[in-house]
Amino acid sequence: MSNVDCKSRTERGKRKGSGEATMEVKKVGIEVELMEVWNKETVPKVMNIVSTRLPQRDLISLLLVSPWIHRNLISHPSLWLVLDFHEMNNAGDRLVAALSLSRYQNVKHINLEFARDIEDKHLEIVKSKCGQSVKNLEVLNLNGCQKISDLGIEFITYNCSKLKVFSIYWNVRVSDLGIRNLVKNCKLVIDLNLSGCKNITDESLKLIAENYQGLQLLNLTRCIKLTDGGLQMILLKCSSLQSLNLYALSSFTDVAYKKISLLVHLRFLDLCGAQNLSDDGLSCIAKCKNLISLNLTWCVQVTDHGVIAIAEGCRSLEFLSLFGIVGVTDKSLEALASFCSNTITTLDVNGCIGIKNFWTSGSFNSWLPWGKVSAATLSDATLLVNFWIST
């Protein structure tokens, strides 16, 4: 008797226990469902919206968070147009691996600035195995990739017929042959940065002038082998130039400088260190009416005559550096005051010991937009007036 009683009590106990458990399972079942919606729909949707605001590396981290985010992001080609390996090590291997993935088949921008472990051999693999992946490439940044040579340039640009922007600064292995390879493969370049590529000669400038007549930006900083001959070819043919950087190139003379006047669209000009530039040359440059930024640091032969010509000619000037020019006096300031007061925001007169009355001269007060400055508390019109008085 007691055995049966015990049995039924235990059975009743079991049923009661499993009833509670079923309720718990139901509750958690709903929770699980909500979690699934959260993980599979809500989070991927939100990450998709946020993804356009994330740098490439965080985008890649996101890919690894969940398979639903992964699937969602992969299916949006606009997110996979950039390969950014700047300052990374093993960049060569990473580049090859990435270009083999289907989602990077339409990549438009490759950034290898100061990337380590990237050499010609990696670029050769790209050419032979992943050639099709770079067919839409428009921007290639090889700044600081010092192991790449002329041959590497040939490999990487081989399939990039649409390349528009090519930058390879601070690479002393690049020579005229590299430029020859570039112009052979890429006919549409509009922005070329060869800053620090010391082995480039006038031969390269000839190739650039002949092939890139639509060129808009050119940086030849420290390409010390260049001479007037090469520069003139550029000035004659590349009439669309808007930005020309000739920083630290002291062997050019007025013969070439005068022809800068041919660049009617020029907005940015850096002549830092142009020790042979005279007032005559500068007066010709003043014909570039659209100049916005002009750097005449250490152009030590320039005097008031040239600067006044600039003031009269370039009425849209916003940035002007006269750093180290001792031949400039208050007359230049007065001219700048009369002609460019509306647009100038930055003026550097460090070392201009010829200027005596900077603070007290009426000219200073008349042209500085004091009205604007006081209201904006110097944050909008960033006026840096660097001034040094000789005693």
Add this chain to the structure above:
Amino acid sequence: MSSSAAENASKKITLRSSDGEVFEVEEAVAIESQTIKHMIEDDCADNVIPLPNVTGKILSKVIEYCKRHVDAAASASAAKADDKLASASVTDDDLKAFDADFVKVDQATLFDLILAANYLNIKGLLDLTCQTVADMIKGKTPEEIERHSTSRMTSLLKRKRKSEERTNGLLSRTATKIMKFSVLSSSIGGI
């Protein structure tokens, strides 16, 4: 309540959330949403504009945001007209403080706000909320991001362990499926 003639004269728009809550707002506030603006312009909005993708809880927060920004813009332009630059910058700081507090919400609300701002096409709100999430993600490892965005997992796991003792493992099978997915995701290598 402001007593400006402009506010009294402005049209009111009625919005209905997905869960049936009804909100009456000034037209100026409603058209902060480009989606609603187009609906009004295309004459699709007769009496009530239904917003089936937005719950009442989220919609009220969105309206709070839009109202605050419309008011701030109005007082900024008034200050400019009176040439009171000082008061305009104070309003700017107030607004920034408001925005900073606005996004101090739980993750679920924040994510829902993003989806709402996206659907309703409210640029300022979308920028604010997306930037908040982007800042949360920046520089984090996938594990850290996952921990952040699947925080509900821990409470579920706790319950799982409790009920596993009682049931035959129905729950544990379901939960294991979900855990397997997350293990799978972390094994997907890639660039």
